[in-house]
Amino acid sequence: MTKYWSSTVHRLDPYVPGEQPQDQPYIKLNTNENPYPPSPSVIARLKDTAGEKLRLYPDPECAQLKQAIAHYYKVSSKSVFVGNGSDEVLAFAFLAFFESDKKLRFPDISYSFYPVYCSLYDIPFEKIPLNAALEINVEDYQLSNGPIIIPNPNAPTGIALNLAEIESLLEANPDAVVIIDEAYVDFGAQSAISLIGKYPNLVVTQTFSKSRSLAGLRCGFAMGNENLIEALERVKNSFNSYPLDQFAIKGAVAALEDEDYFQEMRLKVITTRNRTRAALNKLGFKTLESSSNFLFISHPKFPAKNLYEQLKSQGILVRYFAKPRIDNYLRVSIGTDEEMDRLLSVISGLVSA
Amino acid sequence: MTKYWSSTVHRLDPYVPGEQPQDQPYIKLNTNENPYPPSPSVIARLKDTAGEKLRLYPDPECAQLKQAIAHYYKVSSKSVFVGNGSDEVLAFAFLAFFESDKKLRFPDISYSFYPVYCSLYDIPFEKIPLNAALEINVEDYQLSNGPIIIPNPNAPTGIALNLAEIESLLEANPDAVVIIDEAYVDFGAQSAISLIGKYPNLVVTQTFSKSRSLAGLRCGFAMGNENLIEALERVKNSFNSYPLDQFAIKGAVAALEDEDYFQEMRLKVITTRNRTRAALNKLGFKTLESSSNFLFISHPKFPAKNLYEQLKSQGILVRYFAKPRIDNYLRVSIGTDEEMDRLLSVISGLVSA
Structure with a gap:
């Protein structure tokens, strides 16, 4: 059938x-x-959210959460996109930035959702082998000018690139979007957020699931040039107006407040x-x-x-x-x-x- | 840029x-x-959900919620799909069932997200005019055998088709999927759920946002032949493993329990x-x-x-x-x-x- x-x-x-x-x-x-x-203040905020107002739709723009993230990372609100976990953010990003005419590159050993997104949207890809020590060799990504996604630190190896290495990837691929997937960055790697003002092709994704103990809440985000964020908003608003519920919005804001x-x-x-x-x-x-x-x-x-x-x-x-x-x-x-x-x-x- | x-x-x-x-x-x-x-018992369950376990991912299968829906509507769990609001369920369904080779048909006056999904996935569509009284004329959908989506009751008119009219649509279009979008059905229309065992091309979608006062929680669902539900699961599992957070799962289950x-x-x-x-x-x-x-x-x-x-x-x-x-x-x-x-x-x- x-x-x-x-x-x-x-x-x-x-x-x-x-x-x-x-x-x-x-x-x-x-x-x-x-x-x-999660922080006790997050749990308290979530208990308060369980009330009469659940009959109403959440803010489709998630303005309060975007402002909180923008304030925390010292970027503009228009440089921030939020989604239902970084998996949804990545799903939107693959559709927003990658095409069938240029191969997306990522490490052969990496987050195994990447080839799945490619299959979903019919995006061709090339897996670039890690070296014998299971490290990413950034020179391997400088041979052609095209889209890239790399987790930093990489998963499941846990090995991180430094900021100079990330920057070399961005410089070598100026005509396509480079996504740095920072799901685990808070446990010891350098974030590329400081580079989003300098490179109009950079998207950084992060999540509240790991370092902020909120896997059960579903909240991830992306940061990048306003023009790239607008593309993500257009895709999201053509898919689901409200992927973050009231709990995700309120809980994520509370998490950022308890530094x-x-x-x-x-x-x-x-x-x-x-x-x-x-x-x-x-x-x-x-x-x-x-x-x-x-x-x-x-x-x-x-x-x-x-x-x-x-x-x-x-x-x-x-x-x-x-x-x-x-x-x-x-x-x-x-x-x-x-x-x-x-x-x-x-x-x-x-x-x- | x-x-x-x-x-x-x-x-x-x-x-x-x-x-x-x-x-x-x-x-x-x-x-x-x-x-x-929402029901006081839903609010109580949600307050209980705000706790330590939020550090863990939700059940990616949402087995408890599927069982509750299946029990409520007297269908098998494998006939139930759940998503982040019925908008997400519809977004998955458009990608799972509609193609670029056959025009999707829906009323000219209807839920305005339908043409947006078509644009997202490059699906051609034809708007079938309502009659002068702003009613759906089911004969208009019997002229060709192809995919259809119709809200019942229709929005923004509020006018419902009866079950015999829905059945005539299913019979006239056996080679393509027919989606009946029942976001508002609990306020007075007849549900087509009773027909899913009889028509392998029927998908019925509903939501907890309206009749169960949970717009702020984000939970929708689809019911249909197991083969159609499997297609939705494949798309969902290629997009986001966990679109429903712990609150959505627990709150929706509690809502079904307070009849x-x-x-x-x-x-x-x-x-x-x-x-x-x-x-x-x-x-x-x-x-x-x-x-x-x-x-x-x-x-x-x-x-x-x-x-x-x-x-x-x-x-x-x-x-x-x-x-x-x-x-x-x-x-x-x-x-x-x-x-x-x-x-x-x-x-x-x-x-x-």
Whole structure:
């Protein structure tokens, strides 16, 4: 009965997110969520939002949230776009900036939603291989002048580029949009936001899901030249007038207002990450240098797939990708210190067996 | 600097939603919101949702909500799709079912987002004129076998088709998908949900925004043959894994559980609508027979645009469309009895002047 499906549906190979078990008491280190709750002031604001006014539509412009983001990052409100998580922001951006006539380039090992968006909109792409150390080599993107999307830090490696490297990408590709996907930037990489005034082809995307502990709320944003933001608004307003509900708008604003809490939680995750990495190294793991809230690890003797399964059977969920080049790696999100101690204890038992 | 825009962005003419003033104390009868708050049990559930677990992603499958909808409407869970408002559901459906090779048909006077979706995805369309009484003539859709979308009741007229008329559309167009957009169905029209088992080409969309007073939450859904629902899932999972946040999922489930409140509020709106219509008729207005939570009205002597402006200046917002055939009509959402008394008092002054 596929006669009712459009050709688009026929060609799709949808993205599969990490497992979200709804009931089991797993230690959940598989989808890069923050182990700490949102700020108490965010939760209080959200409780206040649960009221009579839910009968009304949210502000379709999300003016209050755009102003809060603009104020926080010291840009103009017209340089800010907000969406239902950075996934929706990226979905709009692919349609707004990428075409069927020029190949989009991104790393061969990267966020696996990128080729899915390309399939959705029929955008040709070229995967540029990471080097043997699983790092992005920016020179590889300077050979032709065209669109690029790169996560910084990259996922699932966690490795970051510095700002000079990002700038070299922007300079080498002035005729096409370059998206820097900064979902994990708050855990140790340099943001490219400072460059949006200088490069009219730069779009930076971020999210409230990771560093601000609001994955359950769905709020992401983009920053860039006003002309690029206008393109995103046009696509959004041709798709859904109100993708952010009243909770997402109010909660995200409250999150930006509690800077002390944000800094404290961000630094806690970084501290736990660095400690966990050192402990894993001692157990014989190869661990990549991470600027994110996860570690990408591999053991010379114990296959990653087996470790994934054994960890799961002992109540610890991590992410395993059955993909070329990385099928002997595990991506381990950073949990609380107690959760990482439990991980280290279990994994130590597995690799000493 | 439009060199960075895709051809899609260049051709877009985005949808403009009704005004959402953020501060002024208007009587707001312009966007068909429910004048009554969500059920107290919904608000309580939403307050409970504002907690520590917001750090986690929502269930990408929204299994709990799909089960609740399936149970309520007595269909299988696999016949249910959920999205961020019925606008997002429709956006996915246009991409999933409509193609560039066959014209989509819808009424010339209808929900003005339909041609916007067509522009977004480059889908050709044909507007089928309503008759002189602004009614849909189903025979007009039986001349060719192709895709159709029709709101039932229609907007902004409020006029409904009966189930036999809907069935005749489905029978006349067996080779293409027919979407019945039931955003307003709970205010007096017959739902086509009972037909989804019989017609593999039928998709019915509904929303929690109107009859369940949750416009601020963003939750809509579609029902249809499992094969059609699978197409929607494929598109959604190629766009955004989690368009419904934890609040939307929990709040919508709670709304379905409070049937008494739903019936009470729905009937209150219907009663107020009928009373308001009778009063407007007495003032010399022509009012269309409405099965929705709004009235579409016209006065033989007083131009609608002037009335819109004068009502706004007196603190009452209604919707005016500067479009052919309906530029002498106003769409008036049904508010509380007090709000409608105020409207009747002000409008009586205007048309007696």
